Amino acid sequence: MIIHNPDPKTGEGEIWGRGPNIMLGYYKNEERTREVLTEDGWFKTGDLGVFDEKGNLTHKGRLKNMIVGANGENIYPEEIESLINNYRHVVESLVVEQKGKLVALVHFDREELEKKWHEMTTELTHDVKEIAQKVDETITELTDELKHYINERVNKFSKIQSFHSHPEPFKKTATQKIKRFLYNKENEEKKG
Numbered sequence: 554m555i556i557h558n559p560d561p562k563t564g565e566g567e568i569w570g571r572g573p574n575i576m577l578g579y580y581k582n583e584e585r586t587r588e589v590l591t592e593d594g595w596f597k598t599g600d601l602g603v604f605d606e607k608g609n610l611t612h613k614g615r616l617k618n619m620i621v622g623a624n625g626e627n628i629y630p631e632e633i634e635s636l637i638n639n640y641r642h643v644v645e646s647l648v649v650e651q652k653g654k655l656v657a658l659v660h661f662d663r664e665e666l667e668k669k670w671h672e673m674t675t676e677l678t679h680d681v682k683e684i685a686q687k688v689d690e691t692i693t694e695l696t697d698e699l700k701h702y703i704n705e706r707v708n709k710f711s712k713i714q715s716f717h718s719h720p721e722p723f724k725k726t727a728t729q730k731i732k733r734f735l736y737n738k739e740n741e742e743k744k745g
Contacts, residue, residue: 554610556602557595565627567616568602569595601629618733620650626710628655633713636706640699642666645723647736654714658736659699660722661692692718 559566575596578586589597601613613619614629622628630648637646637657642665647658666688696716704712723731 555595556604557597559603560627563603563627565601565603565613568598568600568610568612570598571595601627620648620655622710623653624710628711633657633703633707633711636703637699640695640702642695643699645731647719647723647731647733648713649733649737655712657699657703657713657716658719658723659696659716660719661695663688663692663720666691 554568554570556564556566557569569591571594575594578590589599591597599616601616601619602610603613604610613627614631618630620628620630633648633655634646634657637643637648637659642661644660644662646660649656649658667684670684670687670691696718700713700716707713724735725731
């Protein structure tokens with residue numbers, strides 16, 4: 554493994570690999586193979602990383618997902634999303650750029666919150682509208698708490714300017730990865 558063309562200041566760059574464990578190419582797709590394999594056999598992973606002083610490789614994120622900040626800083630949405638996803642009642646999240654600002658779209662576990670409110674009410678009959686209102690209020694409170702929590706833990710150029718509750722799960726690929734391009738596209742359309 555090597556870091557190809559590392560940044561002189563940070564040492565970050567694209568992770569390249571070569572060896573007998575690396576694929577030979579894409580089946581019947583020479584064009585795609587030429588895109589990811591160099592002539593001398595290096596596989597361009599599309600992942601960004603950095604080696605520390607001990608030679609350990611740290612994965613920073615996907616090259617195509619990296620956001621370049623206003624002053625040229627590299628912002629890795631996956632790192633921020635990992636923090637968000639570990640917060641209580643969060644199912645999943647997505648960090649995108651909107652009009653030069655970082656925005657977090659957060660999908661909270663609404664079912665879990667509704668169940669909690671049902672358990673907290675002592676009445677035999679539960680007012681569905683009242684429970685829904687309480688859940689909405691809780692999500693608003695959680696969103697405010699989350700913004701404070703995350704922005705205390707990230708560097709100054711990775712701070713999230715706004716958090717938005719995303720009501721349904723994000724659309725995913727067959728391998729259960731969020732189709733990030735769909736939400737980046739939505740944000741581009743909203744910009745225009």
